């Protein structure tokens with residue numbers, strides 16, 4: 001049998017994941033994400049899809065990050081009426097994230113002078129098309145194609161999607177976790193997936209992360225040092241996974257008295273909703289964490305934690321006595337409540353901004369990491385006198401060495417051909433070269449719009 005894959009988005013780009021598997025009789029989409037980054041790239045989100053959404057029977061979602069789900073409501077608006085399938089944990093995360101993205105997209109539409117990308121009613125229609133599944137539950141879609149999801153260890157509920165027909169398989173990895181979350185089980189060994197074809201991510205394809213001696217020790221040291229300075233410790237944090245990782249670790253350190261007792265403010269209504277979805281799906285945690293949650297332990301709550309709901313309370317936090325810890329979005333300080341806090345905290349030599357994880361070029365977070373002495377916030381210059389610390393250890397992605405190892409294991413399971421996607425062109429090309437040279441499997445880097453034939 002023969003099928004084609006079309007690389008509609010997420011080829012030559014980290015974001016905008018969107019792949020079309022056409023088996024001849026059935027069209028299946030894998031992910032339908034927003035393009036994120038510089039504003040010129042954002043405009044791509046308004047482009048028509050390179051297929052007719054009404055012709056698509058299935059949309060399989062690997063995980064709930066917005067660059068994998070953000071264009072689903074547009075797909076529905078443009079005529080998609082098929083079935084959307086993901087893990088139940090992914091589904092629980094999707095709705096609050098799409099509603100939050102809708103608000104941001106309204107601002108983007110205004111600045112590009114375009115119609116809104118979609119309405120809340122399109123989100124509701126998308127959710128009505130959703131069907132839950134879990135890992136390791138093979139199901140026949142149509143045309144003899146069987147779908148099965150496997151844990152990818154990236155965020156709660158994240159999955160690799162495997163499609164099999166007549167004994168031949170292709171796996172779309174989605175994003176791959178490098179085992180850095182204290183909450184999640186490790187990514188499954190791809191040797192066990194026994195797939196001839198792999199469409200794999202390459203975000204860190206050309207990088208090996210700076211190793212922290214110990215992630216939790218680094219976090220503790222940063223908190224202790226910040227408390228000694230007597231100011232505010234501000235942590236810009238992604239609402240999904242990173243915030244929950246940090247709350248879990250800070251709670252454990254408070255319990256053990258490894259850090260001085262001080263108030264911790266979670267200033268992100270979105271992160272609160274995401275945390276609630278995490279609590280509702282303990283079966284997706286690592287087994288020892290799942291057992292604790294199922295035994296009644298609230299792994300994200302502690303007496304010093306205060307949840308901030310409205311914007312007035314958020315602004316009032318600046319006047320609360322120090323030392324204190326504030327967590328707020330966004331993770332790269334691109335917007336959200338983080339900016340209001342940074343405008344206060346950055347000029348204060350007693351305060352600390354703790355940046356966790358990768359910061360994209362052009363983001364305020366990246367400028368701070370690179371040692372900027374002055375930045376612009378709300379079009380005003382803000383002098384940087386606060387201590388800037390950068391923790392690498394909480395990355396949700398495999399690094400370059402781990403990706404090569406992943407490909408090696410896949411090859412042991414029978415993988416013969418790898419399409420390297422979802423990376424900057426240099427990162428994808430570097431990873432593909434290493435897979436060709438060291439793993440001995442043919443790896444290519446398709447461009448956006450390319451089509452490849454496969455024997456499926």
Ligand SMILES: [Zn+2]
Pocket residue numbers: 063065154175
């Ligand atoms: Zn992701």
